[in-house]
Amino acid sequence: MDVIKQASTVFFPEVIEWLKAENERDGTGFYCNRNVIERLFSRGDGLCYMVAGRTVGFVVFQMYIDGGEIHIIEIEPSFRQQGLGSQLLMAGVEALRGKGAKYVEVECTSLEGEALCRSQLFEKYIDPVNYKNEDDNPILRRYFSEWRPSPPNPWA
Template sequence: MTVTVAQATRSNLNEILRWLKQEDEETGEGFWCNRTVVESCHRDGELLVLREDGEAVAFLAGRVWVPDILEVRPDRRGRGHGRLLAEHVVAEASRIGDCLLRIECQPASSIPFWERMGFRLYRDDEEARILGGHAYRVLGRTHARPEGPAVAVEVELYPEARSWNPAVRPLLSRRLEAARREDGRLQLPERVVLFSPDVPRPPESFVRIAIDGQDVFLDKAKRDEAKAVGVERDPGGTYYVDALR
């Protein structure tokens, strides 16, 4: 048996629509009601298909960092195809530099699968477990530490209210030992992803960065000054820090 993951062809799309329609007619379940989303993703080049011996048996629709739908053909479930597709998305997101994957767990029965894939619900309560909810996975990255003396670095993430209220407590606080690279930048031992499930609007996130106890940045992550210090933004819009200037 040969299993491959690739961009869906028009023929693959037709196969997918046929089985979605059949599933809907036989069980009333599945994503036939979302067929326009699947078709739109195909037009935009955002429809991945898993082929088993050349036959489309699973698909994933949506952008890499916010996939909309993952479905395995009913007669091919339980063979690990969903896991292979999810792992492919995680690997691709890491390759292009994404820090954060966001999904919607619908139906709610999909929650255990996504939790096994490393995702966490934004709001983990009884209602979400029954009705379904949104989930996320932070993609970390480690870095080789240059030789040289350690430099203490603090990176903190706050809600927007920190702009006018200094008493607001950080949602994320990291203390690391960096080291100076040959280009003069301070390399962190690991990526600090400026994300908290409690921040609904990441562009308004307030960030504090200190080196050896001295603040070098204290403002919103979207400011040009943040980029000058070393705050970067991934393709999905999440801010992170790998090294400081």
């Protein structure tokens, strides 16, 4: 039976095992972010996708003042292309909405990640303070209402 559970350090060793294997096999994945993943797992700021008692995916996130950010979403390679990433992404979005987020933001570092987010109604967001150029990784946001931040004042 598939189930999504709150992340905790109990699930971390299994996740790190397949992240490390993916990194050693083809140099991809988020093994390089293991410290961030462990910290967010220890705070319960994430969710794990379980299949038959095995952790096959996770999402880690953080709540800010009025919005949330999804830092990492990853599915173990042999479980990809089954819709688990979409389910996990939306569970993370709903967790942040439940904490009071007006929007959820994600910085996409892969074309696959960007396609996943866009399929779930995320739209391009240009941060007026931190935007550098078109070569930056795209930031996508999903809003929970018609609310949008005010455009920057070009005269300020």
